[in-house]
Amino acid sequence: MDLGPYLLFASLEGLVHAAVLSLIALGLSLVFGVMRIVNVAHGEFFMLGAILAWWVSSFVLGNPALGFLLALLVAPIIAGIIAMFSDWLILKHLKYDPEATIIATIGILYIIQQAALMTFGPDARPVEQPFNVRLDLYWFGFSAYKFFVIFASIILLLSVWLVMAKTKFGLLLRATQLDSETAQAFGIPISTVYSLVFGAGAAIAAVGAVLIVPIQQAHYLMGGEPLLLAFIVVIIGGLGSLRGTVAAAVLIGMSDGIISVFFSPTLAKILATLLVVFVLLIRPNGLFGTAKV
Amino acid sequence: MLKVENLTSYYSNIKILKNLSFNLEKGKVLCLLGRNGAGKTTTLKSLMGLVDKTEGKIIFNGEKISGISAHLIPQKGIGYVPQGRRLFSELTVEENLEIGLLTRKKGENIKNNVLTMFPRLRERLDQISGTLSGGEQQMLALARALCIEPSLLLLDEPTEGLQPSMISLIRKSILELKKQGVAILLVEQRVEAILSIADEILVIENGSIVYTAEANEVVKDHKKLYSFLGV
Numbered sequence: 001m002d003l004g005p006y007l008l009f010a011s012l013e014g015l016v017h018a019a020v021l022s023l024i025a026l027g028l029s030l031v032f033g034v035m036r037i038v039n040v041a042h043g044e045f046f047m048l049g050a051i052l053a054w055w056v057s058s059f060v061l062g063n064p065a066l067g068f069l070l071a072l073l074v075a076p077i078i079a080g081i082i083a084m085f086s087d088w089l090i091l092k093h094l095k096y097d098p099e100a101t102i103i104a105t106i107g108i109l110y111i112i113q114q115a116a117l118m119t120f121g122p123d124a125r126p127v128e129q130p131f132n133v134r135l136d137l138y139w140f141g142f143s144a145y146k147f148f149v150i151f152a153s154i155i156l157l158l159s160v161w162l163v164m165a166k167t168k169f170g171l172l173l174r175a176t177q178l179d180s181e182t183a184q185a186f187g188i189p190i191s192t193v194y195s196l197v198f199g200a201g202a203a204i205a206a207v208g209a210v211l212i213v214p215i216q217q218a219h220y221l222m223g224g225e226p227l228l229l230a231f232i233v234v235i236i237g238g239l240g241s242l243r244g245t246v247a248a249a250v251l252i253g254m255s256d257g258i259i260s261v262f263f264s265p266t267l268a269k270i271l272a273t274l275l276v277v278f279v280l281l282i283r284p285n286g287l288f289g290t291a292k293v
Numbered sequence: 294m295l296k297v298e299n300l301t302s303y304y305s306n307i308k309i310l311k312n313l314s315f316n317l318e319k320g321k322v323l324c325l326l327g328r329n330g331a332g333k334t335t336t337l338k339s340l341m342g343l344v345d346k347t348e349g350k351i352i353f354n355g356e357k358i359s360g361i362s363a364h365l366i367p368q369k370g371i372g373y374v375p376q377g378r379r380l381f382s383e384l385t386v387e388e389n390l391e392i393g394l395l396t397r398k399k400g401e402n403i404k405n406n407v408l409t410m411f412p413r414l415r416e417r418l419d420q421i422s423g424t425l426s427g428g429e430q431q432m433l434a435l436a437r438a439l440c441i442e443p444s445l446l447l448l449d450e451p452t453e454g455l456q457p458s459m460i461s462l463i464r465k466s467i468l469e470l471k472k473q474g475v476a477i478l479l480v481e482q483r484v485e486a487i488l489s490i491a492d493e494i495l496v497i498e499n500g501s502i503v504y505t506a507e508a509n510e511v512v513k514d515h516k517k518l519y520s521f522l523g524v
Contacts, residue, residue, distance in 0.1 A: 095345075168391075171388055172392075172395075174383070174384060174388075175381045178381045178382065178383055178384070179379055179381060181379075182375060182379040182381070183392070184364045185341050185367065185375070186367055186393055186395055186437070187367045187368060187396040187441075188392070188395065189364040190364065
């Protein structure tokens with residue numbers, strides 16, 4: 001294959017990666033933006049989404065499309081409920097203290113990870129693609145499902161933006177993000193808002209997992225790498241900035257995809273980490289972040 | 294209307310307010326004075342349920358409101374203008390008012406009434422509130438609190454950092470609200486700014502009330518009040 005088509009292929013792979021990464025990072029950014037906590041367990045909600053997708057779709061073997069749709073509905077709901085339960089059981093009692101919640105979410109990470117291992121076992125679990133169509137792009141064939149992943153991610157990102165920018169619930173979230181104490185003084189029940197946001201962050205990551213799991217495989221240790229990349233994305237984009245998160249996810253996802261195809265995935269991670277250092281030196285609040293006074 | 298009995302508040306385990314007791318009637322203005330760090334802002338925050346640990350009793354319109362969740366307080370009809378305005382600075386003027394209207398059903402009517410009181414805000418509905426001038430921000434902070442249709446309004450240094458024309462506008466608004474029967478608990482540093490609008494004055498020092506007086510008594514004789522304030 002010539003360089004041009006090869007670059008196009010790598011870019012498409014990168015776009016798929018960027019699409020899913022933007023969903024994972026969006027959940028992380030939403031949680032940090034509104035609750036001001038760093039959720040170290042976020043990658044485990046992604047893992048949970050993937051394993052639950054395998055588990056749910058295994059009930060409808062022989063009909064991958066139905067299994068996928070069922071997983072897309074059930075996995076994010078269960079991941080969201082588990083996240084809300086963690087919030088109710090642990091984070092709320094720590095009064096969302098930024099330092100204490102880091103330690104607590106590390107604990108949640110291990111509990112979820114080990115619970116997944118004990119419940120579903122150590123094996124990697126494949127999930128069949130809901131449809132198996134290969135599009136001929138003249139120079140090479142490309143899975144139609146991967147285009148669907150990009151499309152579905154864009155739809156979800158736009159939906160979250162619409163909710164945040166145009167609905168009353170979004171207004172409550174933005175007000176809580178800006179000043180939670182004053183928000184309470186105007187009737188916003190911030191503990192309910194926090195619980196919903198923590199659940200929504202986990203559910204969005206789980207959607208990303210359901211979308212990617214027919215391309216990768218579900219495994220109880222799969223949460224670590226997306227968590228690292230999601231942190232890189234939200235730091236580069238600006239903690240709490242949805243616009244920055246999407247922009248950085250495209251940047252990191254695309255470069256990760258292209259460098260992985262041309263060179264190696266390890267080099268891609270090294271360069272992404274160096275990029276974080278570079279951005280933090282030039283713009284300590286990230287590309288789209290604003291300094292909090 | 295408002296009855297505060299032995300209010301004691303803590304930040305962590307440090308006692309900030311010590312057994313504060315006072316009453317406030319409908320249509321009256323009670324002014325809290327005191328030096329920096331005396332506990333004035335903590336008093337307002339305690340009434341709004343924004344201090345983690347409080348003891349004592351707060352009764353508003355016959356109902357005990359101490360101990361209830363902070364987000365339920367505005368529903369009772371208590372509006373709050375925090376120190377430094379605390380606007381949602383990245384939201385527009387209209388969105389800030391929408392937040393104020395969250396606890397009220399007839400939002401559009403209330404918003405119109407508030408904007409009639411502050412016509413300048415009507416011209417700036419789409420403007421990001423953080424870009425307003427200091428005076429306009431204070432107007433918005435007051436307007437946002439009025440969207441609750443409060444029967445009790447807590448104002449924390451509403452004239453801080455404002456030019457004289459704005460101070461006079463805020464003062465006029467307070468008098469208008471007083472005339473409408475709204476009870477006002479006002480925290481101020483500037484004695485001369487409140488003497489003509491306050492009915493009663495309370496001086497707090499180290500979290501305790503050390504002096505109370507009718508405002509008209511103080512007008513006749515400033516000396517005692519000034520001795521407490523170190524003026």
